Amino acid sequence: MITLVAVAVVAVLIAAYVVFLTNGPTPYRPVASGTGASRSVDLTLQTVAAIGPKLSPNESWVSYLVRENGVWHRSTVWTLPAHSLVHVTVYQFDGDSGLRNPFLSKARGIVGGTFTVNGKPMSMINPDDASHTFAIPELGLIVPLLGVADDAKNQCDYAPCSMSNAHNTITFTFRTGAKGHYRWQCFVPCAAGFVYGFGGPMQTIGYMDGFVNVV
Amino acid sequence: MSSRPTSAPRGGHALRIALLTVVLTLITLPLVIWVLGPNMPPGKGTDVAKAQVFDNTVLLVVMTPITMFILGYLVYTLIVFRAGKADPTEDGAPIRGNMRLQVAWLVVTTVAVLFLAAFGTVELLSNNGSGGGQGPSPIAKPDGGALPVQVIAQQWQFTYRYPTYGGVETAQLELPVNRQIVFHVTSLDAIHSFWAYQLGVKADANPGVDNVAYVKPKTVRTFQIRCAELCGLWHGYMFDTGRVVSGGDFASWIRRQQTEFRDVTKVLPPYATTYNPDPPGRAG
Numbered sequence: 366m367i368t369l370v371a372v373a374v375v376a377v378l379i380a381a382y383v384v385f386l387t388n389g390p391t392p393y394r395p396v397a398s399g400t401g402a403s404r405s406v407d408l409t410l411q412t413v414a415a416i417g418p419k420l421s422p423n424e425s426w427v428s429y430l431v432r433e434n435g436v437w438h439r440s441t442v443w444t445l446p447a448h449s450l451v452h453v454t455v456y457q458f459d460g461d462s463g464l465r466n467p468f469l470s471k472a473r474g475i476v477g478g479t480f481t482v483n484g485k486p487m488s489m490i491n492p493d494d495a496s497h498t499f500a501i502p503e504l505g506l507i508v509p510l511l512g513v514a515d516d517a518k519n520q521c522d523y524a525p526c527s528m529s530n531a532h533n534t535i536t537f538t539f540r541t542g543a544k545g546h547y548r549w550q551c552f553v554p555c556a557a558g559f560v561y562g563f564g565g566p567m568q569t570i571g572y573m574d575g576f577v578n579v580v
Numbered sequence: 581m582s583s584r585p586t587s588a589p590r591g592g593h594a595l596r597i598a599l600l601t602v603v604l605t606l607i608t609l610p611l612v613i614w615v616l617g618p619n620m621p622p623g624k625g626t627d628v629a630k631a632q633v634f635d636n637t638v639l640l641v642v643m644t645p646i647t648m649f650i651l652g653y654l655v656y657t658l659i660v661f662r663a664g665k666a667d668p669t670e671d672g673a674p675i676r677g678n679m680r681l682q683v684a685w686l687v688v689t690t691v692a693v694l695f696l697a698a699f700g701t702v703e704l705l706s707n708n709g710s711g712g713g714q715g716p717s718p719i720a721k722p723d724g725g726a727l728p729v730q731v732i733a734q735q736w737q738f739t740y741r742y743p744t745y746g747g748v749e750t751a752q753l754e755l756p757v758n759r760q761i762v763f764h765v766t767s768l769d770a771i772h773s774f775w776a777y778q779l780g781v782k783a784d785a786n787p788g789v790d791n792v793a794y795v796k797p798k799t800v801r802t803f804q805i806r807c808a809e810l811c812g813l814w815h816g817y818m819f820d821t822g823r824v825v826s827g828g829d830f831a832s833w834i835r836r837q838q839t840e841f842r843d844v845t846k847v848l849p850p851y852a853t854t855y856n857p858d859p860p861g862r863a864g
Contacts, residue, residue: 465768465857466732468739468749471844489844502737502817505751548817550736554769561769563735568813 392578393431394444405450411437411532412497412510414459416572417523426566427459427555427573429497430524437525441575447544450476453508455535456528458521459496461512462555462562467492469552472537474506480537482511498552501577506539507552541579550574597649597656604648612640622780625803625824627796628711629780635703635710642692713765713783713791716853722794726760729753730851733765733772733785736814738805742834747851749844750837753805753822756830757797765791766854773808776822782808790853797824 395406409432416428420439430437445451464470471489472480479486489509496512510533513520517531526532551573554562566572617637624630663669675681704710705720714720730741732749741749753776755761765774765783772785774793778801783793807818825833838845849855 466734466739467847467849468751468841468844470847471841473751489847492847548814550814552734552737561735563769563812567735570813574813 392442392444392576393433393438393440397446397449402448403450404446404448405452406445408443408445408451408453409456410453410499411456411524411526412459413521413524413526415523416566417525420524421572423566423572424523425557426569427497427557428524428566428571429551429573429575439524439571441549441571441573442578443575444578444580445541447541447579449541450538451541452538453499453536455499455510456526457496457510457513457533457535458524458526458530459512459555460515460520461494461496462553464492464495464498464509464552465554466552469498469500469507470495470509472508474501474504474539475508476538476540480508480535482533482535484534495553497555497573499549500552501539501547501549503545503547504539504542508535508537510535541577543579545579547577547579548574549577593656593660597653600652600656601645601649604652605645608648609641609644612644613637616640622777625778625797625799625801626711626780627798628707628709628794629778630798631703631707631710632780635700638699639696642696646692708794709792711780711782711793711795713793716790716792718792718794720794722760722796724760726762726794727756728762728764729755730853731763731765731774731783731785732768732855733774733807733811734768735770735812736807736818738772738774738807738818738820741848741851742837743851745834745838747845747848748834748838748841749848750841753820754830754833755797755822755824756827757800757824759827760794760796763793763795764853765793768855768857770811771809772811772818775806775808776803777806778803779822784809788854788856800824800826 395408397404397406399405411430412428413430414427415425416423416439418424421428428439429441431440431443470492472478479488481487490511494512495509497510498507499510500507513531513533519529519531521530521532551567555573556562556565556567559565559567567574570576617640618633620633620636622629622632624633708720708722709718728743730743732739732741739749739751740753741747763774763781763783765785766789767785767787769787773782774785775782779795779797781793781795783791785791801824803822803824805820805822807815811818
């Protein structure tokens with residue numbers, strides 16, 4: 366009898382673990398407009414040097430946030446429609462860290478080959494001025510994000526930052542392509558206090574990495 | 581009633597097992613050589629891949645009589661020495677001091693190990709390292725010139741640099757067919773491993789190390805690239821597809837890359853076999 370109870374308890378624990386592993390946070394799903402080749406969605410993001418205590422127990426970790434219905438969430442798993450245009454706006458509140466590989470300072474995989482920084486079209490930035498990148502390697506997409514100047518006034522301490530804080534606004538558009546499950550990541554070693562700047566938030570989904578579910 | 585034999589058959593059990601081993605080997609060896617061997621990984625897309633198929637086949641040929649002996653011995657024992665229900669559960673008499681058995685064991689294993697050591701050494705040298713990284717000063721080098729291609733690993737992507745073409749860096753790997761390639765594999769951060777499966781190339785990518793590997797693609801094809809060293813969160817996503825193309829297609833492709841990446845090539849560090857990225861990021 367004791368053996369049966371023990372087996373049942375272990376089975377329940379295993380089932381709970383599997384359910385925990387297979388049920389992550391609900392992906393953010395922006396509303397699409399248009400049809401066919403002109404179908405598009407808007408994706409609005411911000412990057413912050415520290416996520417702060419309101420949004421994470423790891424309050425000092427660098428992070429991306431996504432805006433959903435006007436509210437900023439720490440969510441990095443998104444569902445996007447296939448073969449659609451994604452208009453991305455990034456409010457970049459963090460300072461520069463610099464790219465380990467300068468090659469990644471040039472944008473690739475975006476519509477028109479250029480992105481804008483505060484309204485100015487660019488195709489690359491100084492690699493040392495990069496704060497983060499937004500990259501989906503399987504789609505050949507990478508956009509470097511220009512860091513806020515070190516001497517900028519009113520810098521944001523932690524998220525969610527407001528538009529009155531010093532920031533750069535970066536916009537670009539990419540096409541999602543075929544259905545699939547793609548990872549995205551930052552390539553700048555921006556995790557303060559970790560080996561090679563690539564630990565902690567760079568190795569944890571929900572901060573500087575995530576998935577794009579193209580459906 | 582026991583089924584255990586009370587006396588050894590004529591010629592002894594050893595002779596029976598030896599004959600069984602020979603018969604099984606004669607049956608399986610042709611299958612290994614002519615059926616299984618040619619289909620061994622990683623295929624015959626390059627000179628070193630073809631050499632690896634040959635090496636794998638030779639290893640199988642060496643293994644076959646040994647495996648047949650073990651399986652034959654096992655099956656023979658299960659049948660001939662099977663205990664009956666009435667037999668007592670007890671160990672057999674210990675065997676000590678069988679000089680013939682000990683000598684045979686030592687001779688066979690010594691010959692096998694020495695042969696494999698000599699064979700492996702010859703294959704490594706004659707096949708220019710057999711697709712493995714040989715460090716910065718390779719012992720086995722091909723004759724004539726080779727096109728240098730640098731593989732730069734970082735968390736979590738490979739990029740490629742072509743010093744012959746102005747040091748242009750690319751996100752894709754393309755190689756000309758029937759041309760000797762020398763990969764210079766390095767890393768900008770953690771330990772990775774560059775594994776171009778169908779090319780038969782697998783070379784560790786270590787920071788501060790130039791790991792050299794040679795290959796000569798023989799056919800126009802695509803090939804899978806993977807990181808073969810657990811390197812962090814997106815290790816499993818660190819893959820890509822490379823292409824072996826004709827000489828003309830390669831010339832066109834590399835010109836397009838030079839044009840597309842002309843601006844960023846100017847800000848790359850001068851080509852070197854290793855890099856020490858600066859700034860190091862926010863690493864503590």
